[in-house]
Amino acid sequence: MSPNVETRTQRLATLLGTELPIIQAPMAGSQGSALALAVCAAGGLGSLPAAALMPEALRAELTVLRAQSEGRPWNLNFFAHQPPAPDVAREAAWRQSLAPYYAAYGIDPTQVPAGAGRSPFSAALADLVEEFRPPVVSFHFGLPAPELLARVRGWGSKVLSSATSVEEALWLERQGVDAVIAQGLEAGGHRGHFLWRDVSTQMGTFALLPQIAGAVRIPVIAAGGIVDAQGVAAALALGASGVQAGTAYLLCSEASPSPVHRAALIAEATRIRTGQPASGTTLTTLFTGGAARGLVNRAMRELGPLDNAAPAFPLATAAIAPLRAAAEKVGLGDFSPLWCGQNLSALPVNGSISAAEVTRALAQGLAAG
Amino acid sequence: MSPNVETRTQRLATLLGTELPIIQAPMAGSQGSALALAVCAAGGLGSLPAAALMPEALRAELTVLRAQSEGRPWNLNFFAHQPPAPDVAREAAWRQSLAPYYAAYGIDPTQVPAGAGRSPFSAALADLVEEFRPPVVSFHFGLPAPELLARVRGWGSKVLSSATSVEEALWLERQGVDAVIAQGLEAGGHRGHFLWRDVSTQMGTFALLPQIAGAVRIPVIAAGGIVDAQGVAAALALGASGVQAGTAYLLCSEASPSPVHRAALIAEATRIRTGQPASGTTLTTLFTGGAARGLVNRAMRELGPLDNAAPAFPLATAAIAPLRAAAEKVGLGDFSPLWCGQNLSALPVNGSISAAEVTRALAQGLAAG
Numbered sequence: 001m002s003p004n005v006e007t008r009t010q011r012l013a014t015l016l017g018t019e020l021p022i023i024q025a026p027m028a029g030s031q032g033s034a035l036a037l038a039v040c041a042a043g044g045l046g047s048l049p050a051a052a053l054m055p056e057a058l059r060a061e062l063t064v065l066r067a068q069s070e071g072r073p074w075n076l077n078f079f080a081h082q083p084p085a086p087d088v089a090r091e092a093a094w095r096q097s098l099a100p101y102y103a104a105y106g107i108d109p110t111q112v113p114a115g116a117g118r119s120p121f122s123a124a125l126a127d128l129v130e131e132f133r134p135p136v137v138s139f140h141f142g143l144p145a146p147e148l149l150a151r152v153r154g155w156g157s158k159v160l161s162s163a164t165s166v167e168e169a170l171w172l173e174r175q176g177v178d179a180v181i182a183q184g185l186e187a188g189g190h191r192g193h194f195l196w197r198d199v200s201t202q203m204g205t206f207a208l209l210p211q212i213a214g215a216v217r218i219p220v221i222a223a224g225g226i227v228d229a230q231g232v233a234a235a236l237a238l239g240a241s242g243v244q245a246g247t248a249y250l251l252c253s254e255a256s257p258s259p260v261h262r263a264a265l266i267a268e269a270t271r272i273r274t275g276q277p278a279s280g281t282t283l284t285t286l287f288t289g290g291a292a293r294g295l296v297n298r299a300m301r302e303l304g305p306l307d308n309a310a311p312a313f314p315l316a317t318a319a320i321a322p323l324r325a326a327a328e329k330v331g332l333g334d335f336s337p338l339w340c341g342q343n344l345s346a347l348p349v350n351g352s353i354s355a356a357e358v359t360r361a362l363a364q365g366l367a368a369g
Numbered sequence: 370m371s372p373n374v375e376t377r378t379q380r381l382a383t384l385l386g387t388e389l390p391i392i393q394a395p396m397a398g399s400q401g402s403a404l405a406l407a408v409c410a411a412g413g414l415g416s417l418p419a420a421a422l423m424p425e426a427l428r429a430e431l432t433v434l435r436a437q438s439e440g441r442p443w444n445l446n447f448f449a450h451q452p453p454a455p456d457v458a459r460e461a462a463w464r465q466s467l468a469p470y471y472a473a474y475g476i477d478p479t480q481v482p483a484g485a486g487r488s489p490f491s492a493a494l495a496d497l498v499e500e501f502r503p504p505v506v507s508f509h510f511g512l513p514a515p516e517l518l519a520r521v522r523g524w525g526s527k528v529l530s531s532a533t534s535v536e537e538a539l540w541l542e543r544q545g546v547d548a549v550i551a552q553g554l555e556a557g558g559h560r561g562h563f564l565w566r567d568v569s570t571q572m573g574t575f576a577l578l579p580q581i582a583g584a585v586r587i588p589v590i591a592a593g594g595i596v597d598a599q600g601v602a603a604a605l606a607l608g609a610s611g612v613q614a615g616t617a618y619l620l621c622s623e624a625s626p627s628p629v630h631r632a633a634l635i636a637e638a639t640r641i642r643t644g645q646p647a648s649g650t651t652l653t654t655l656f657t658g659g660a661a662r663g664l665v666n667r668a669m670r671e672l673g674p675l676d677n678a679a680p681a682f683p684l685a686t687a688a689i690a691p692l693r694a695a696a697e698k699v700g701l702g703d704f705s706p707l708w709c710g711q712n713l714s715a716l717p718v719n720g721s722i723s724a725a726e727v728t729r730a731l732a733q734g735l736a737a738g
Binding site: 165166167169170171184185186195196198200201203204205206207208210211214215224225226228230231233234235237238239272273275276277278279280281282283296305306307341342343344345365 | 555593599645646647649675713
């Protein structure tokens, strides 16, 4: 391992203000302040995903974080997408393809509201967040407009964003982010790409990370497939200064995936370890309109995970929501986004694990060099 | 790094009979015995790809390998696919979609022969190979029939094969392979999958390697995105006993990619390093019918890389071949398989590099722990 690994990891920890250069990936819908606080208490950087929270819920979570973080830094994550114009014809066509499912579940399609479901960072959100002065703010899908970014910097927040190509990493560096998250395709949830659209060309962590680390001068945080000490050691070997891990934290006692999500993760991890045919994960636009990685389920199989007519991100969120709710009520994840990454090695299939245990396990990889 | 890395790498090198647990990936169409011999001389395991060679060409290459390997082990690679039945209607429809290109290049479609272009390992090939007793034989797309596999073992050859899932790795272990190659999706060329067909669910090296290493007892060879010392160190951290590298050797002076292939690789590596929009690589079935990773080119953009009507592997090889030849004649790679992996870090963009230099650079990663 190169002699400057310790320098690199220390530089990132100093930047973040944490003991460890380990970030818990924000996972909207599967966790709140409880997981973030547990990771912070263990020396990592806990993250609160803000994108799917209504303003009052966000304020409540921020109040908890401020009160209970005991001076430790934490990360607030926002989306920074350009909201698309609603497309009435596309929305109608999409609902038409969902019609058999609505009928099967007795859902009246005329009662299914439209809407975005996910809001990008905005002046109104900046007004709300300002008083909480988050120590770190991370963005997904690029960055907000320069004046908004300047406000965030003005509070003293360190700024991170995700790159899925060398081009994106260099672009983010030019905009002045403090560190870049290299998101390999192994990662669960939404792709953070913003300068290209062809997800078929996205790179795995093994290819993306060293190419980004070779191109930028700011610290690079590795994401995608990193779930344990050996993953951290490998990421450092490939030029990372630290890691962001999501899937490893998904079944922690402090996380809150839905019961169907939890059950699906345990079943899949069991299949993989025993060599049974796995469901696998793939990218899908079904649940939000944006390409995101989750376990293959019925909706993906029947409607096509990517080659479907779902409205643009995040407008697809609304139409499938009532199907998700109805199926989950009877214990089925057929219409649920079962987000997870490709590496399920660290998921407990029996019993539970705490965020502190996961963080300590990851931290073992920091000293492995 | 775990204390047993040295034990693992030593065990694999002993199995292969090499100084180094480093395998040069067989790259049909881009190399022959010259590259294999250069890698062997540098202490690695050089590979000769046999799948695209006619029997007499194969015999000639084997004669060179036997004469010049000076007792060092080398690897002979075969495909082990099930040849599909020709589908006349599909072939005709496919040629119809190529018709505008045939017309543009003045190619008479009635003169374009059909055919497989790639042969799986067979009794006839076993007869040919037997006298050369290859020290190592690797297979792609599973394994040949048990009686054929028994013949290979009977010569004393060590047997390797590729896995793209934990399920495939455990299957190969049960068939008695000596080591398994974990092929992450970063890898260039053909996917080696044989127990599943949905390439959208394939895993990156960062997720595939540790999950396979955690499931099998035989040595695991990492492939996909590994091009330099840091890649080797990372692969060892993730549980590998050694590596197989292809792209890193593609521009070696002893390799023989076509001029358009070479030019496209240099141009892409330059774009990535300078943060320019890259062509990217993706999986395509256009060139053989099997999903294989190469640089995005005109044929992929216009015909669709995967969602096209190309005949089943390897029957698609014939129809596009004359287009490839005609375009290459005028310096264009529009219809050429520009195979390469996702990590172009190690490609020289100016000047040349020898296979010995690449092998030594990779070997630096063995001692990194």
